[in-house]
Amino acid sequence: MRLVIFGPPGSGKGTYASRLAPRLGVPHISTGDILRDEVKSGSELGRNISSYVSSGKLVPDEVVNMVMAKRLSQEDCRKGFILDGYPRTLQQACFLEKVSKIDLVINLNVPDEVIVRRLSSRLVCRKCGAIYNRITLPPKVDGVCDKCGGELYQRDDDKPEVVRERIRIYKSEAAPLLEHYRRAGVAIIDFFYEPDEAGGDVPPDVAAERILKALKGS
Numbered sequence: 001m002r003l004v005i006f007g008p009p010g011s012g013k014g015t016y017a018s019r020l021a022p023r024l025g026v027p028h029i030s031t032g033d034i035l036r037d038e039v040k041s042g043s044e045l046g047r048n049i050s051s052y053v054s055s056g057k058l059v060p061d062e063v064v065n066m067v068m069a070k071r072l073s074q075e076d077c078r079k080g081f082i083l084d085g086y087p088r089t090l091q092q093a094c095f096l097e098k099v100s101k102i103d104l105v106i107n108l109n110v111p112d113e114v115i116v117r118r119l120s121s122r123l124v125c126r127k128c129g130a131i132y133n134r135i136t137l138p139p140k141v142d143g144v145c146d147k148c149g150g151e152l153y154q155r156d157d158d159k160p161e162v163v164r165e166r167i168r169i170y171k172s173e174a175a176p177l178l179e180h181y182r183r184a185g186v187a188i189i190d191f192f193y194e195p196d197e198a199g200g201d202v203p204p205d206v207a208a209e210r211i212l213k214a215l216k217g218s
Contacts, residue, residue, distance in 0.1 A: 008166070013084045
């Protein structure tokens, strides 16, 4: 099964995809992870990507497409995959169609205020990059990483006003992509956020199980 998972920042795309992938027997492919791995490899393509990132520019579609085509050609993708963070533009979606058929789109629908709450509570370790959350995954010692003892901080793009702008940008980019897949006849499963009894987030494994049931019923 070849899936694309859409959702605004903080909707849980990577968290759910990483749990669905082993259940479906396909790899979870995160664009961000792939780009970072390419940079770490020291390849010419990786150096090209690094030049854009270090100057604060978006990596061009043609470069992202090249990286993703390379990854999707690998043996573990023969039975399918879950794409997280790709495609992000119509140009990327059109390119992807030349590389692989898409069977299904999972569209995560999460209220804006839930996303703002999630992301504005996120903390990152300056030393090892471990991620925590003041509400759902607090460190044992306030401000200190459990893994390496490094200082925890809030990224600038996780501040509430920035998160709201990120959501606005996502919605403007996602709408034409979803319409593109609808017109192409690709099935889209809308998965709507459901809080737990206390009004908070349900555990990721529970949410992933709900998505899996929706997939099986599609």
